[in-house]
Amino acid sequence: MQIELRFFANFREAVGQKTVHREYETDLQAGDVLRQLSEEFTEMDLFEDGELREYLTILRNGRDIAHLDGLETPLEDGDELSVFPPVAGG
Structure with a gap:
C-alpha cells in the first residue's frame, strides 16, 4: 500500500522535501511509520523513552491520531500522514 x-x-528540512510517497506492507499502524522515520531521520527526534514526544501533532487524513487510536491508528492504502513539530509563539 502507498x-x-x-x-x-524543521521536519521538512530534516527530510529534505515536503512530501514523500512510500510503499508499505498491509496491517500498518501510524506508530510503525513514525518509528521508521525516527530511525531514518534521527534529527526529527520523534520519540522519548519509546513514547511519542509531547506536543507533536500527527494527522491521518487531517485528523489528529491523538483523537483516534494514537500510535496504533491503522493506516490504509492512499492515506496521508502529516508530521508537525511543536509550535511555539504567542
Whole structure:
C-alpha cells in the first residue's frame, strides 16, 4: 500500500522535501511509520523513552491520531500522514 507522508517546518528540512510517497506492507499502524522515520531521520527526534514526544501533532487524513487510536491508528492504502513539530509563539 502507498502512504503519502507530509512534513512541516524543521521536519521538512530534516527530510529534505515536503512530501514523500512510500510503499508499505498491509496491517500498518501510524506508530510503525513514525518509528521508521525516527530511525531514518534521527534529527526529527520523534520519540522519548519509546513514547511519542509531547506536543507533536500527527494527522491521518487531517485528523489528529491523538483523537483516534494514537500510535496504533491503522493506516490504509492512499492515506496521508502529516508530521508537525511543536509550535511555539504567542
